Amino acid sequence: MHTILYPTKDKWEGITGRPHIDASQLCENVSAILSEIRKRGDEAVKEYEEMFDGIRPEQLAVTEKEMAEAERLVSPELAEAIATAHHNIRKFHESQRFTGNKVETMPGVECWQKSVPIEKVGLYVPGGTAPLFSTVLMLATPAKIAGCRDIIMCTPPARDGKINPAILVAARIAGVSRIYKAGGVQAIGAMAYGTETVPKVYKIFGPGNQYVMAAKQQVGIADVAIDMPAGPSEVCVVADASATPEFIAADLLSQAEHGTDSQVLLITTDRHLISNVEKEIKQQLENLPRKEFAEKALDNSKAVLVETLDEAMELVNAYAPEHLIIQTENYNETAEKVINAGSVFLGKYACESAGDYASGTNHTLPTHGYATAYSGVNLDSYCRKITFQHLSEQGVRSIGRAVEIMAAAEQLDGHKNAMTVRIEHINR
Amino acid sequence: MHTILYPTKDKWEGITGRPHIDASQLCENVSAILSEIRKRGDEAVKEYEEMFDGIRPEQLAVTEKEMAEAERLVSPELAEAIATAHHNIRKFHESQRFTGNKVETMPGVECWQKSVPIEKVGLYVPGGTAPLFSTVLMLATPAKIAGCRDIIMCTPPARDGKINPAILVAARIAGVSRIYKAGGVQAIGAMAYGTETVPKVYKIFGPGNQYVMAAKQQVGIADVAIDMPAGPSEVCVVADASATPEFIAADLLSQAEHGTDSQVLLITTDRHLISNVEKEIKQQLENLPRKEFAEKALDNSKAVLVETLDEAMELVNAYAPEHLIIQTENYNETAEKVINAGSVFLGKYACESAGDYASGTNHTLPTHGYATAYSGVNLDSYCRKITFQHLSEQGVRSIGRAVEIMAAAEQLDGHKNAMTVRIEHINR
Incomplete structure (x- = not known):
């Protein structure tokens, strides 16, 4: 460790600086793979799996038989630890449920928010030497609590074509709907665009190496939401x-x-x-x-x-x-x-x-x-707050004139007129 | 209007489809401008202002004199309408304040969230024929309620070098800290990277034309958070x-x-x-x-x-x-x-x-x-939820073993050891 004694403020930037991450060199490779996934779907996913993970999965979806086998392979001790962790993650994230209030901003003008789950979410769990089943719990548990309808997960298979049993067990406990054998850029592309087998999702979560990050950044620009940069x-x-x-x-x-x-x-x-x-x-x-x-x-x-x-x-x-x-x-x-x-x-x-x-x-x-600008993943990450409003006749009287004046000042007479026809209607 | 009678579901995609937006053609131009702003700061902002808005601002920051002048120029009727709107926007967004609860997930393990404002936010308000002072209210009011320390705003000047007075009045009412005469890509770049005059922010909000959107997308990849794609x-x-x-x-x-x-x-x-x-x-x-x-x-x-x-x-x-x-x-x-x-x-x-x-x-x-995946701007858009946790000795007893087992199964012995040294300590 470097020891720095009583640094003056002009030295702080050197202390807080991070190594520059330049993903631009990867951009072209990543774009090319994403484009193939978009065009050729499952077939391209399988090809890249063979190229990068050394195994061409016969089918991408994990079967019920594989799930059952995984349950037998995980030690009771580990299964219990996973259950304990899941209990606590669930308890904390359940406490984050949103309860909104109706607000009457002026007489007859009611506004409120409603938290609605994102219907389709995709979770990415990296492969590699260590099986990150804890990430499965962290990403899937709040998705399930939020009420996301489709919670899909992609994770690369090992060279023997199998997924680590602890990952599958954690996925079942946490409530993942379907699991696919795909990793890297091809997994991100499959979830962002959809393939014959892998459904398109609205938001992608999860960690990964620099290729996965670059892929999330690219699809995150306009195709699908992502949890956060990494x-x-x-x-x-x-x-x-x-x-x-x-x-x-x-x-x-x-x-x-x-x-x-x-x-x-x-x-x-x-x-x-x-x-x-x-x-x-x-x-x-x-x-x-x-x-x-x-x-x-x-x-x-x-x-x-x-x-x-x-x-x-x-x-x-x-x-x-x-x-x-x-x-x-x-x-x-x-x-x-x-x-x-x-x-x-x-x-x-x-x-x-x-x-x-x-x-x-x-x-x-x-x-x-x-x-400085992002929260960690939490229950809100899987929901949207939709605003609702209702105006009564009194509500039109409360804000109608202000709307007309502001719309006219912004030179949007159609906006003004939408309020004017209502004011005239209630004054008839 | 095209009338479509009783469409079958296979026709829905045609109904719900949006025109494809391809910002990739703009990318190079936008990148070039961003890069100049990054390198040359204020001087580059002024050059692009002259090029795109037809006026080279002598200074970028709006002065107190200009603010005072604006107050005189806005009609009392419009000022009152703006105040009414601000009252209601404030009331509704104030009702969105977060109150978290401490949760004891297991005996001795306490977890909670705290909502903390983003310190520095940048608001972009487009120019053009109509002055969008309503956007100023919508973006600045929740920022002020959230408690953001620096709320800066960029908006392009008209050809006479001035900003529409309604925009300045709305900015003062809503609580904007500082206003700069800059529009388009150069404004987004200035807020993303900071210049001699315009401070760097952590998150950028606001609408704009396709160039502004492309600029937000580019800086949003890794430099700064943005509100949402548009x-x-x-x-x-x-x-x-x-x-x-x-x-x-x-x-x-x-x-x-x-x-x-x-x-x-x-x-x-x-x-x-x-x-x-x-x-x-x-x-x-x-x-x-x-x-x-x-x-x-x-x-x-x-x-x-x-x-x-x-x-x-x-x-x-x-x-x-x-x-x-x-x-x-x-x-x-x-x-x-x-x-x-x-x-x-x-x-x-x-x-x-x-x-x-x-x-x-x-x-x-x-x-x-x-x-499908994003909320509109709301109070949360200006905050982060930071999680906190405290473990007592009893807390270590509650989850210590589960942490050890899971960390070992993920082959992260350093993680395991951080818990082990604590377990041993309390058992001494």
Whole structure:
């Protein structure tokens, strides 16, 4: 870790900066694949599966037989852990249900919002060495609570043509309607445009590598909504002298093991804490299977010493971290100062992995500074708020004249006339 | 209007289809302008202003003197109408304030959401012949309620270098922090990247022509959030025999006058209504200043006769209109069937122009079928929901084991270890 002592504000940009992600080089390749999927549907999806995942799926849809087999293959211990996590994610996201009020803005003018689920959503779950069944829970559980009619999921098969059983079990528990064996750009294209087998959806959710991200960006311009832009995962820990170095080291390492591009930042008011955390990191690193990733990520990570917790929080807000862990004595007070962050973990026991898996909060969060403008995935991500209004005769009397005057001033006489014919009608 | 009688479902796609918008031809021009703004800031903004708006602003920021002058120029009648509209928009959007609950998902595990305003937002208000001061109210009022710290606005000056006084008055009433004389792609670029004068924002809102839309799409990929994708404005009217043809004609015309690409759709269960509406349209059209626009838009519009209101609503949901007017006897019952729409107007007195200006609902709404996945602008558009969590020792006992098992199964031992060190700590 680079240690930075009492940086002046002109140094902050260097601390909060992220590596530039240039997806433009991928654009052409990604466009070409998307265009093939659009034109040739299932056949193109299968071809790209063979090319990129080394297996041509006989059929894209996962069968009931495969689902049943998966249930047998997952250990009872893991199934129970998944059920616990699902319980908590469901409980927290159910608490986010919207209840709107009718508002009478003026006599006879009633306005209200109604939350209506997006009918068709598509979830993308990456493949690779580790099966991300926790992502299945995070994306599908709120979709089910929202009441989305079609919840489809795409995930690439392994070389043996199968999908990891934990992914299938999590999908069943969380309420996914249908699962398809497709990964990468071809999966995003299939969900954005629809194929013979894969239905077109209205919104696509989920993480992925830079190709998946570039594909989501391209289809997200005009074809389909997407959850949010993405970048490498990040954690920022704010700590004072009361914090436990062992915990902080473990938290930093849990982020660092994601990959060499992971962003790790420690901000503290306590000089000794930095060296104590570094000692702990060295020790814990020895036992970490993904040691190599973690070491490289730590090379790029920073420990920053600041004068006060207020300054620490100012730096946090300039950084806008995906995950923010606050291990200070008065963490509730510190937390009041959060403006830009995806998800915040308070106190010494709330490690990031609690929220990554099982506390109930969502782990699909804005990275790369996008927390300045985006929320993490939540129940609202699967709904639209539709506005309704009703005017009585009295309502026309309340706002009719204002509408006429404003429409005329905007030179939209048709707009004015739509109100005028009503005013005349009730005055007849 | 084209009349379509009892179309079978295979004909629906032809009815609900929108004209294809291909912004790709604009892409290069738009990219080039954005790139110049990024590189050369204010100087480039001024150059493009001279090129496209025919005037090189001496300074971009609107002065206090110009604000004061505007207040003198707006008629008391219009100022009062703007104040009425602002009152209602504020009242409705204030009712959308979020109050979250702390949820204990398991003993000792507390999760909650907090709604936090986006710090810096940029509003774009187009120029042109008609001053869209209503858009200023619609975009700035919720930003102010949300508590956004910097609410900046860009709008192009007229050839005399001035901004329409109604726009400035609306901006002051609604709470805009600073106003800049910039339009088109250069305005979007200035807000996305920041210049010497115009601050960089985190999210850009507002309508515009195809160049503005293309610019928003480009900066929206990774630089800044945007409100939503956009297309030509639309209205769909659902009516039965109880509806008033005079009102429907006025509503269709109020949409049609927007421009030749406006989308207008009437769906009814009553055959006679169609001819009666057509007669009314002919008559009302005579007195409409924007008759030429409206006539062309009506050429592309459709009146569809269906068997039942259920079928009508099924067709509505397939179309996903920006504005939906329901003029049926039991409009509340009909409204229950709305799945895809931006904003819904119920009964014979709720004309679209009521919501366009003064009822209190927002008029920045998803067009082009985007209502399937996007909400119109509302208070949430200016906020993020940040999640927080706290675990006590008991909380670690509640979910610790599940986290360990899941992290191990995803082969993320660092994640597992962050929980393990805490479990061991409390068991010591």
